Amino acid sequence: MKKPSLVVGAGALALVALAVWLGVRPGSDPVAAQQPVAAAASALDNSPADAGPAVARLGNQQVAPQELKALFAALPEQAREQLRGNRPALESWIRTRLAEKAVLEQADAQGWRQRPDVALQTRVATEQIVFRDYLRSVSQVPDGYPSEAELQQAYDAGKAQWQTPALYRVSQIFLAVNDPQALEATRKQAQELSKKAQAAPGEFAALASQYSQDPDSARRGGDAGLQPLQQLLPEVRGAVARLKVGAVSDALQSPAGFHVLKLTEQQPARTATLDELRERLTQALRAQRQEQIAKAYLEGMLDTATLSIDGAQLNKVLEEKL
Numbered sequence: 001m002k003k004p005s006l007v008v009g010a011g012a013l014a015l016v017a018l019a020v021w022l023g024v025r026p027g028s029d030p031v032a033a034q035q036p037v038a039a040a041a042s043a044l045d046n047s048p049a050d051a052g053p054a055v056a057r058l059g060n061q062q063v064a065p066q067e068l069k070a071l072f073a074a075l076p077e078q079a080r081e082q083l084r085g086n087r088p089a090l091e092s093w094i095r096t097r098l099a100e101k102a103v104l105e106q107a108d109a110q111g112w113r114q115r116p117d118v119a120l121q122t123r124v125a126t127e128q129i130v131f132r133d134y135l136r137s138v139s140q141v142p143d144g145y146p147s148e149a150e151l152q153q154a155y156d157a158g159k160a161q162w163q164t165p166a167l168y169r170v171s172q173i174f175l176a177v178n179d180p181q182a183l184e185a186t187r188k189q190a191q192e193l194s195k196k197a198q199a200a201p202g203e204f205a206a207l208a209s210q211y212s213q214d215p216d217s218a219r220r221g222g223d224a225g226l227q228p229l230q231q232l233l234p235e236v237r238g239a240v241a242r243l244k245v246g247a248v249s250d251a252l253q254s255p256a257g258f259h260v261l262k263l264t265e266q267q268p269a270r271t272a273t274l275d276e277l278r279e280r281l282t283q284a285l286r287a288q289r290q291e292q293i294a295k296a297y298l299e300g301m302l303d304t305a306t307l308s309i310d311g312a313q314l315n316k317v318l319e320e321k322l
Contacts (some may be wrong), residue, residue, distance in 0.1 A: 056094045061101035063094050118263070139293040146285045154285055155274045162272045168229060168240055169220035169265035173207055174214040176257040190251035190258035197248040197260060204248060204262045213257070226265065236261060 054062035072080050083090055084164070112118055122311070130211055140299025146154070175190050177183050197204045217224045229237050235254040243263040245247060252259045274281075 056098060056286065058098040058102060060105065061098050063097055067097075068094075073113055135294050135297065136290075138297055139290050141286045141289045141293065145289055146282060150285070151278065151281060152274065154281060155277065159271065162277065164270055164272050165228040165230065166269045167226045167265075167267040168232070170224050170236075170240055170261060171204060171208060171227045171230070171262045171264055172217055173204075173212045173222055173260040174217070174257060176210070176213045186258055187251065187253070190260055194248065194251045196261045197262065201246055201248055201262060222262070223264070226267070231257075235259075 054064055055068050056063045072083070075083065107113070113122070173190070173193050174185050175193075176185050189211075193207060197207055205221030205223075209218055212218040212222055229241060232240060233254050236249075236252050236259055239249045239252055240261060242262060243261070245263055245266055247263060249259075249261040252261065
């Protein structure tokens with residue numbers, strides 16, 4: 001069965017939009033933090049399997065409590081809390097880490113670390129870790145940055161972009177169409193439910209709980225939550241936009257089936273306040289300033305001595321078949 005949800009996509013759109021507004025993109029920071037999994041993975045690689053209590057074991061390999069703590073310490077606070085509350089994702093990481101250690105054990109037994117190509121890659125990776133970590137240490141942003149005035153200036157400069165879209169809280173009764181031969185019968189049932197709900201909008205939640213085939217929203221009386229219009233299925237956007245709060249739609253068809261909708265709340269588009277954006281705006285401005293400091297530091301290194309490039313040697317290398 002196709003996904004019955006009214007939502008086209010999920011995720012923290014406001015966070016993504018803010019990053020776009022400020023021109024801060026993942027990977028654009030020259031002093032970006034190391035990957036948290038890599039940092040955690042290397043925390044206790046040399047600890048023996050019998051060093052003490054383990055979170056998990058696989059043969060000779062283990063994930064020690066300290067290694068798991070290192071994983072959490074390397075994550076941003078929000079991601080840390082999400083991982084704490086997502087046991088399947090955390091256990092998946094543990095299983096993957098144990099499998100990695102088992103593979104590394106086999107590779108070490110065959111002297112893989114001593115291979116010239118592996119040694120070269122290891123050296124390059126180590127240099128990059130040292131480079132990033134040292135550059136981060138010499139490009140620290142002052143604690144007081146940004147000031148309240150600088151925050152206000154950044155907010156005012158982008159004020160036209162701080163618009164949050166209108167939000168619609170929609171409840172639905174969803175009827176799936178799994179068999180093309182059942183299309184007309186399902187359509188008829190959806191139309192009957194629509195008429196019942198239009199005649200008694202107050203009974204919509206009870207009808208959704210009884211008849212809706214979307215389990216998630218059915219448990220909440222059909223409530224699908226507050227969403228911008230753009231996140232709703234294209235087939236229902238127009239109908240939702242025309243509904244008044246408390247009104248129920250006719251039966252609407254999508255590729256997944258039929259939807260009967262009730263608009264329970266609408267919040268108009270508005271400009272987000274500085275207080276609402278303060279934390280994310282501060283983080284983005286600090287990241288931007290750190291990038292500027294790091295860039296200036298690198299440029300300063302080039303000014304400490306005379307730079308020369310041997311064009312003939314460069315051409316010779318480029319002409320060789322590598």
